[in-house]
Amino acid sequence: MSRQDNQSRGKASGRGSNNQRNRSSARGNAPVKSEFKSKKTSRQADPATKPKLRFDKNGKEIGRREKPVKEVKRSNPEDGIRLNKYIANSGVCSRREADTFIATGLVSVNGKIVNEMGYKVQLTDDVRFDGRRLNPEPNTFVLLNKPKGFATTDSNSKGMTVMDLVANATTAKIKPFGRLGRNATGLLLFTNDDEFVQKFTKKGIPRLFHIELDKNLKAEHLKKIKDGMTVDGKEISVDEISYVDNAPKSEVGLKIKHTGNSVIRTIFEHLGYDVVRVDCVTLGPLTKKDLPRGRWRTLTDKELNMFSML
Template identity: 30%
Template sequence: MSNTYERLQKVISQSGVTSRRKAEKLIQEGKVKVNGKTVTELGTKVSSDDTIEVEGIELVKEPKVYYMLYKPRGVISSVSDDKDRKVVMDFFPELEERIYPIGRLDYDTSGILLLTNDGDFANLVMHPKYGVEKVYVAKIKGIPSKMDLARLRKGVKDKGDLLKAINYRILSTDKKKDTMILEITLCEGKNRHVRRMMEQLGFPVIKLKRERYGMLNLDGLRVGEHRKLTPKEVKQLRNLASQNVEE
């Protein structure tokens, strides 16, 4: 797996040395070196293997960290929000490393959300080509037929996207309340994927939770709690993604 490349000014600003705008100015002024060579092009991209110096001081590379959060409903899957709404980073007030969410969970969706500062790892477990499964439990309005549910695997179109599941399972049906609880497995995650897919079928989602990410589940966590992934879990996720590519 090759390194993920990012713009030099972004890497500098994320390190906490200065703002992105100031980083761009420092680059143009010839005050930034990459692997010992002065760089003045703003389009320059670097990887985690590159050594970066700003005004003669080498950027300190943060240790790679990996977290799992039991995201509550009513929280934005972002580092910050211009509308001052609650974001997932509010659950990590003491953390020194600059982590960010791997993908997103909708504002009204709860469940597993992974966060890291490792771009390679994030790409590996998030990109659909690596096939890491995400399992959701959805409470829907209405009771779809077998024919309706079969369309989940075939896929439905919405706003130019083909939205489909790789598997589904009926967990319960309540004819009195006209609702069904479905387990839906995806290996990709387009924006509001499950909700849009079910809306196209005519069965809107009432409540949605992501219960599994690869081999990870929410056991031992309460809503709003988080924990570090173990080295074994990180390795298992990497191996799972690599294995899916090979297959």
């Protein structure tokens, strides 16, 4: 830097009266900005520029549109389900294909052919496709270890029923398959699968009962039951019968395929015995293992597959 430059620093510029020459801010001499100095952004509104709110005489704000509240229309189960949706939910086909089947007369409701598009049905209706009854709910199977004092029925006029015990098991419309007397105990199956019910009502499911009689069962009567007997003109056959190990002769194990419960009393009362206790120990491939009295559980896919081998 020249001497002349040093001498001229701080002197008057000559363009005005006593104006001091200041340092230029160019070429890196700009003042350092404070890091803590807040910046105004376009998102921060200036309070002075905010529009003032105005209200009418009723106290309602003026100048702001309120979005209309949409009323949510809830479906009423009593209104029913569209027939094509009912068919689609049953797994037969899609809704569009169901419309075609309805139009061609392949669908009936409660025994009558329905061709009307948009027709609504209830879950309790008998809907059939090509003669086969449909079920819009997934097939559900519940196993109960029944205690004493509960009637095997879905009627509400019988006092305490087995339906009270499985009320929280599922939302599906299940019903008991097979019967156990009010004072009988043991395994009882519930399902909404009509095909399963029809199949095993016809062929039966083997059930093993632990039966206690009022007196010892004679060996000759044991053999008679094993060989088959006729009561009131009806033939009754059992799969197996034997005395219970390490128990009095009044206790026997009886395996039979009948889905009813009265046949057991029919057999022994015909021979002069009173039945004191009946307990269903096994039902097809199912047992009472890890299922306390009065409790229920849903069947696994593996257990359902075992029924196909019966």
